[in-house]
Amino acid sequence: MxxxxxxxxxxxxxxxxxxxxxxxxxxxxxxxxxxxxxxxxxxxxxxxxxxxxxxxxxxxxxxxxxxxxxxxxGPEACAAALLRVTALAEHVDRALEVSQREAGVNAVDALVEALQVHPIELPEEILDHTLAHPIDTHPPTRMRIEALSVPLDAVLLQRAVRRPSASDTSWFQSLLDSPSRAA
Known part of the structure; x- marks a missing residue:
């Protein structure tokens, strides 16, 4: 497009x-x-x-x-991902800062460690948050979820704030380690 x-x-x-x-x-x-x-x-x-x-x-x-x-x-997975990205943004930023500040620290490992200690939170006001974009504004997360016709219920919220599993981190690390990724 x-x-x-x-x-x-x-x-x-x-x-x-x-x-x-x-x-x-x-x-x-x-x-x-x-x-x-x-x-x-x-x-x-x-x-x-x-x-x-x-x-x-x-x-x-x-x-x-x-x-x-x-x-x-499916729309439920998409809605959970939208919530999760928004809820994780602050944690990801901190992990990136740690990896840049401290030599030899892997940002993914720093993120996983931080999420084991600090739970992912999803305060109500975060639903009206818009993702930053260099040349426009994205719709607020709440509007995006409503457009997917997914109920903003406890099950969806729990999917968004769950702690990362070993398979989550190994899958992501495999993407980073993949020989086919662009150099």
Whole structure:
């Protein structure tokens, strides 16, 4: 679907529009003119409308991507994965920091060790969290799960916060150790 390419193109267009507005605003400050104001105001309104439309369609696109992903293992697995990624983000960040700070520490091992000591938590407000993305905003996790028509119940929450099993970590490590992975 060329999501990345379209996002980059739109990002470039957006930045150029911002730069144009900045130039018009600078001209208005240097040499005030009533003739610059309509162009400046129109450009600002256009950029606001572009942002609004892009974020709307970006969110719609993300919900469609979730639906496609749900076809692989089912909507419940997709919803649990969305919750789990959100709940693990802070733990993953800390494990990466440890592995960068301390020589010889494997980030996956650091993560597994931390999760054995500190349980994965999923506070209510995390459901309204949006994943960071360099050029758009993803829908909140709650909206993504609702779009999958999966009930946000205790079973789903338990799947999301379970401690990693040995098979989880060995599977992930096998991906890292795979000779076919890109160098």
């Amino acid at each position: 060329q999501d990345t390419e379209r996002g980059v193109q739109l990002s470039v267009t957006h930045r150029r529009m911002q730069q144009g507005i900045e130039r018009l605003a600078a001209q208005q400050e240097e040499a005030p003119s009533l003739f610059n104001l309509p162009a400046l105001w129109t450009s600002i309104v256009f950029l606001e409308q572009l942002d609004h439309a892009y974020f709307h369609f970006s969110r719609e696109h993300e919900l469609r991507a979730d639906a496609i992903g749900a076809r692989v293992e």
